[in-house]
Amino acid sequence: MRMFTVTPSCRRPVRRGGVRHVISTALACGVLLAGATACDQGAARRMSGGAPGAASAYPGQAVGGRLPGVGDRMWSEVPAGTGQAVVVYGERRDLPDSLVVLYQKRDSTWVRTASWPGHNGRLGWTEDHRMDDERSPAGVFTLTDAGGTLADPGSRLRYWRDDHAYATMLPPEQIHAHDFDYVIAIDYNRLKGVPPFDWSRPDGVEKGGGIWLHMDHGDGTSACVTVPEPAMKTLLRTLDPARQPVVVLGDRAHLAA
Known part of the structure; x- marks a missing residue:
């Protein structure tokens, strides 16, 4: 199992246990690489009005036997x-x-229960990350x-709180201070059943x-998906x-392909 320490300075060599690793802050998912210029309201306005999953849809809407779009x-x-x-x-x-x-499934029908504006990788999407x-x-x-720097808000997923482990992944800019208050690990290239900050x-x-779901900082990320604090708690x-x-x-x- 490979262990990595993330430092705020891009590609700063880190020495641990006599082994030298070159680390990128991009390992700490969701780190903003450009200034924050957007807000949740602005993102919501940019959503496609009539598209599947559009912001105009209402909570509690039954959408049928498969996920829209x-x-x-x-x-x-x-x-x-x-x-x-x-x-x-x-x-x-x-x-x-x-x-x-x-979306949550009730009997054989999917129901839309909540939605929020969010952000993904600052350069978009890829099938070969x-x-x-x-x-x-x-x-x-x-x-x-799941986990975070804050106490468990009532998570049903197993929750690891460690304010030090998550804090070491953040760059010094104040805008990122709350990025990892709450996180949910996306099971991409990771072991299940371990803390989100495990670097295997x-x-x-x-x-x-x-790559995580975590708190939004108003703009694109390194690869994570971000949503507002109420969304993370929900x-x-x-x-x-x-x-x-x-x-x-x-x-x-x-998605539609």
């Missing part, structure tokens, strides 16, 4: 036993703006582990990792391991 390819990756899905509708392939929608490419990986991934990479370090209190929750990621065109 998710085509055959992605739908086939959603486990049959899944009863909760967070769908991240990226506006376009090369944009950081998203709409994040929580690589470390430091500043794009979020498109695909379907399970959600099993089963598919290799070059494939990136440390997700933590709602996502139930017994319902096999997943996150479905991608720009709208990719």
Whole structure:
């Protein structure tokens, strides 16, 4: 198992246990690489009005037997036993703006229960994510582990609080001070059942990792998906391991394929 320490300075060599590692701050998911220029309200205004999962849809809306805007390819990756899905509708392939929608299955029908404006990788999306490419990986991934710098707000997912471990991943800019107050690990290139800040990479370090749902800072990320604080609390209190929750990621065109 490879262990990494993330430092605020990009590619600063770090010495641990006599071994020298070159680390990028992009390993700490969601780190902003440009100044914050957007706000949640602005992102909401940019959402496609009539598109599947659009902000104009209302909470509690029954949407049928499959997730809106998710085509055959992605739908086939959603486990049959899944009863909760967070769908991240990226506006376009090369944009950081998203709409994040929580769906829950009631009997055989999916119901939209909440939605929020969000952000993804600052350069958009990719089907072949690589470390430091500043794009979020498109695909379907399970959600099993959570944590943060703050006390557990009532998470159904296993929750690891460690203010030091998460704080060391943040750059010094004040705008990022609360990025990791609450996080949910996206099971991309990680081990399940361990803290989100565990840096094991089963598919290799070059494939990136440390990709989370976490607190929004107003603009694009290194690869994570961010939502406002109320959204993080809702997700933590709602996502139930017994319902096999997943996150479905991608720009709208990719999702619909």
